[in-house]
Amino acid sequence: MLDVIVRLEEPLAPGGDVRAATRACAGGQAANVAAWAAVLGAEGRCIAKRGDDPASELVTRELAARGVEVVGPVAPGATGIVVSIVGDGDRALASDRGVAPSFAPDELDPAWLDCDILHISGYALLRSPMSETALAAARVAREGAASVSVDVAAWTEIRSFGPLEFRELVDAIAPDVLFATEAEWEILGGAYLTSPIGVIKRGPRGATVVTEDARLDLAPLEAEVVDTTGAGDAFAAGFLLGGSLEERARRGLEAAARCVATVGSLP
Numbered sequence: 001m002l003d004v005i006v007r008l009e010e011p012l013a014p015g016g017d018v019r020a021a022t023r024a025c026a027g028g029q030a031a032n033v034a035a036w037a038a039v040l041g042a043e044g045r046c047i048a049k050r051g052d053d054p055a056s057e058l059v060t061r062e063l064a065a066r067g068v069e070v071v072g073p074v075a076p077g078a079t080g081i082v083v084s085i086v087g088d089g090d091r092a093l094a095s096d097r098g099v100a101p102s103f104a105p106d107e108l109d110p111a112w113l114d115c116d117i118l119h120i121s122g123y124a125l126l127r128s129p130m131s132e133t134a135l136a137a138a139r140v141a142r143e144g145a146a147s148v149s150v151d152v153a154a155w156t157e158i159r160s161f162g163p164l165e166f167r168e169l170v171d172a173i174a175p176d177v178l179f180a181t182e183a184e185w186e187i188l189g190g191a192y193l194t195s196p197i198g199v200i201k202r203g204p205r206g207a208t209v210v211t212e213d214a215r216l217d218l219a220p221l222e223a224e225v226v227d228t229t230g231a232g233d234a235f236a237a238g239f240l241l242g243g244s245l246e247e248r249a250r251r252g253l254e255a256a257a258r259c260v261a262t263v264g265s266l267p
Helices: 029-039 054-065 130-143 155-161 163-173 182-187 229-238 245-260
Strands: 002-008 020-026 042-045 068-071 079-087 091-096 117-121 147-151 177-181 197-201 207-210 214-217
Touching: 002 054, 020 054, 029 042, 029 054, 029 068, 029 117, 029 229, 054 068, 054 079, 117 130, 117 229, 130 147, 130 163, 147 163, 147 229, 155 163, 155 182, 177 182, 177 229, 182 197, 197 229, 197 245, 207 245, 214 245, 229 245
Parallel strands: 002 079, 042 068, 117 147, 147 177, 177 197
Antiparallel strands: 002 020, 079 091, 197 207, 207 214
């Protein structure tokens, strides 16, 4: 996705013009996690379908410069764009996913899934045929002994899609780690989810890690909040790099604190 971040200097005025600081850069959940994983010392690959437009060239070039390998089909049409409106540190998103949801299973190269961890964006489960491609990717990755994680999509998207239907897709993937915000966890009935590790992202109140026999609550690290875009993705990247549950969660919180202190979702 191309992220267009609009940091308001004053509230929007319908029919008027207000001042803002803007930035355009690579983004999207998958790209963000890959970029943060790379800066934290891992190797990152982003698998995504892109258009044949200038936005595709921009995001591919930027991710490559950050050490992320970008793979996936390129098709006639538009690369996805998400506009993030930031005011007082918080943000609201407006997304146009472009050609991304048309990513079909027969366009998936098994070689792309030679990895230790496959992290699946919950947004990939919301539209067909991309949802079938995500399920196929999980199967192939598991055959290669990779672990699989899922970061739940926005609760508003899940509400429109159908919480039960979305949960059935998550259950079919059976992720080793499931990331969700409090609202997403609640709408899916998180207490009944069967992932070995559930990670609840609580924003300014830190994070909670839940397993079958343990619960770990961690406070956030202090940070000057400039823009929260991508903080959850930075957290996920830090968590997935391994270690004990506490080490993983603290590394995730450190990455999230770095992310919110700057404009944009990338390191």
